[in-house]
Amino acid sequence: MSHYFKNRRVSLLMACVFILAVFLTTLPLQAQETKGHQQGGIIKGTVNTPWVKRYPALVYVDQVKGEFPPPKKNSFMGQKGLVFAPHILPILKGSTVDFTNDDSVAHNVFSPPGAATRFNLGIYGVGVKKTVTFDNLGEVPLLCNVHPEMLGYILVLQNPYFALTDNSGKYEIKNVPPGTYKLKVWHEKLQETFKEVTVQEGKTVSVEFERDKLKQK
Numbered sequence: 001m002s003h004y005f006k007n008r009r010v011s012l013l014m015a016c017v018f019i020l021a022v023f024l025t026t027l028p029l030q031a032q033e034t035k036g037h038q039q040g041g042i043i044k045g046t047v048n049t050p051w052v053k054r055y056p057a058l059v060y061v062d063q064v065k066g067e068f069p070p071p072k073k074n075s076f077m078g079q080k081g082l083v084f085a086p087h088i089l090p091i092l093k094g095s096t097v098d099f100t101n102d103d104s105v106a107h108n109v110f111s112p113p114g115a116a117t118r119f120n121l122g123i124y125g126v127g128v129k130k131t132v133t134f135d136n137l138g139e140v141p142l143l144c145n146v147h148p149e150m151l152g153y154i155l156v157l158q159n160p161y162f163a164l165t166d167n168s169g170k171y172e173i174k175n176v177p178p179g180t181y182k183l184k185v186w187h188e189k190l191q192e193t194f195k196e197v198t199v200q201e202g203k204t205v206s207v208e209f210e211r212d213k214l215k216q217k
Helices: 002-036
Strands: 041-046 058-062 075-080 083-085 088-092 095-101 129-134 138-144 152-157 162-164 170-176 179-187 190-199 204-206
Touching: 041 058, 041 190, 058 088, 058 152, 058 170, 075 088, 088 095, 088 162, 162 170, 190 204
Parallel strands: 041 204, 075 095, 088 152
Antiparallel strands: 041 170, 058 162, 058 179, 075 083, 095 129, 138 152, 179 190
């Protein structure tokens, strides 16, 4: 009988050692999973310039570590009433944009020399849709060979942490990974500017862009 209990104690001891080993092995994995689900922070503030009453400013986080694949659904840039709508379209690198002619006349959308992506869609009529994929970061002005008064912009960005201001200049960027970044402001009438910002997990940080620091082009 004593031999039986001795063997049973040995078996239980070995089982405990095995369970402890499994637990210790999974600790790094658990830590990685916790880190992988780290809660982002919020950046909010105001771009203080009267120019935002006409067209919004784009506020974006420059260079975030990681890969950010473009959405499967195409973005949209319409032409209606001889204007581009929206006037400013921020997209992720690699995104495809549908250019639809919802007007009553023909259009010829193109980007000028110096644009991050050069293209010319040629003249196309009412109800026609053409597409362009944007693989280069940067600014892409939009013009029309038929209507020289038309002007719009596509901004191709590295990551999805951006926002357009409302007509009072307010913006909010959610779910930004913790870290220290350059927060940039783009507006067609202003020189590009930036401020350094540190984002903490689950917290909101305010960044104001003062009017006297925003220089006109």
